[in-house]
Amino acid sequence: MTLPDHHLTTGEKRIRSFHPHWKRMVVPFIALVLIVLAFGAALFFIPSTWQYAFYGRVAAGVIAVLLLTVWSFVPYLQWRNTGYVLTSHRFTISTGVLNKSTDEIPLTKVNSVSSDQTFFERILGCGTLTVESASDEGQLVLRDIPRIQDVRADLFRAVEDISDGQVDGQ
Incomplete structure (x- = not known):
């Protein structure tokens, strides 16, 4: 997805990859849908006898x-080109259509992980x-994360494993 396998370090495993x-x-x-309907209506209501x-x-x-x-189209490209990758060593956030921006948080620097959900x-x-x-940026807020509880649990488990010196529970 956003982090090819050949960019993973030795012993690093991909835990989860996802889009917003x-x-x-x-x-x-x-x-x-509304633009297509409006275009269809415009074609229908422009009289063919009109000289223009x-x-x-x-x-x-x-x-x-x-x-x-x-x-x-632009919002679709932005959504499609925003990706999150959780590995056994880092959490990577990649955004951008023409220009690409990648932020990586080493799991050893993660202090806490929390989630928030509205009723909807x-x-x-x-x-x-x-x-x-524990970086200069402090908190990173990621909105519209799918399966938020699973992602939170995987991230928390990976942080715990890395702090214990374990990888994948071993």
């Missing part, structure tokens, strides 16, 4: 493509993960 929760794509999907009908349809198409790009997020099984580390 799909709920981030609900608004872009609704925008996609061709230009009106082209203009409607250009506007629809621009709106789809800004409100649907509990229904969807996602939430906000807060990782407090």
